[in-house]
Amino acid sequence: MATLIEAPVVKLTKDEILRYSRHLIMPEVGMDGQLKLKQAKVLCIGAGGLGSPLALYLAAAGVGKLGIVDFDVVDFTNLQRQIIHDTNDVGRPKLTSARETIADINPNVEVVGFETRLTSENALEIFKDFDIVADGTDNFPTRYLVNDACVLLGKPNVYGSIFRFEGQASVFYAKEGPCYRCLYPEPPPPGLVPSCAEGGVLGVLPGIVGCIQAMEVIKLIIGRGQPLIGRLLLFDALSMKFRELKLRKNPECPVCGEHPTVTKLIDYDQFCGVRGEDHIVPITVPEISAREVKKMMDEKKPFVLVDVREPHEVQICRIPGSTLIPLGDVPKRMNELNSADEIVVHCRSGQRSAQAVGLLMKAGFRKIHNLKGGVLAWADQVDFTMPKY
């Protein structure tokens, strides 16, 4: 494998030697390896679910320079998995919080923060000073941007991604193997991606995948072991099974292939929006506010309130008088509804219910409205005792 880190020119202090003693006494790392770590510059895209364990372990391992790209602010719901942030950090920029945690773990690490959205205009400039990029982002446009920038600059992209209780990990290094586009040449059309992140995730899952990413970064730096280049690691947490699939370099890959057509960064939002393969789910449907629905209830106006959430969500909270028909069941249970009735459909935040209203309107329902903002809006406007989730 090509040597990523040059022959060491730095030295370790006495304190550092003691700090990293457990690395130094391993022949696979030794002084040479630890000096490579000290000299290494790693860029973490995202200080969230994946970025947290990634940055924590790279800092603990003594990576000399850690770049972090994140413009987000710590949210209460992040704490279930983004362990670099704690309760006192809620409301603070993730970058600030991450810096402080890293400084506590290892003050020898230089943290370079980029409190900005990664774009085609700034990516090459931000990436160029780093040796390795670790991708912990949460959206497709950025994944393609990171991939393309890494290919153009010749840098390895340590990839990790998760969904609920499944994870993927790999190392995309175009010089020695496939890139992300060899695996997925095109992003999914936005019409098929739900706009609300209601899938949920087992908090510890990004912990595991982020640690795998950290492990791969360290292996690349010290030049030991077999990296995940050309290999897609699949992890199913519920069955606790790891599987591995072969990834091949696509000779026709538009970015890293023999005749690349992508030679500079493009507009990734457009790239992810242009490839419409299917009907875009209608999101403009007739709406009604929570206050208006409450008014109908108070005035005893007859209407049917349909809840399209899942049964386990109803256990958290429900609006009195609602009928539960989970979104997946709407097509086969819509005959339970009478199109002569006034119908209001709701979910948690208004996105799934918008889809349901769309489906019902296609089936001929006309007297139908989407409860804008869902139970979250109900909790804000009508029932302040209702928990939000």
Added chain:
Amino acid sequence: MSVKVIIPTPLRQYTEKKESIELEAKTVAEALASLTGQYADLRRHLYNDEGKLRTFVNIYLNDEDIRYLQKEQTPLGTNDVISIVPSIAGGSSQLSVFGSQ
């Protein structure tokens, strides 16, 4: 040939939550046809309107991408495992290409 098809998490809502399906087929195409025959909702998520496999879904036979074998005409052997591998992008939040849950 008796083969197993592994269903990724985002698609399990369309296969009655089953993680894998056993079926009989001679080629990958037959296996996928049998699968989408049993679970009609899967069809539009795996295939576009022109009947082509969607590009953000990869199909593997054991550990090889079928694009580097004989694509959907790849013949199957007994106890082969077909994996459907969609692109996922969850990092901080969770995104699936296959519709909300």
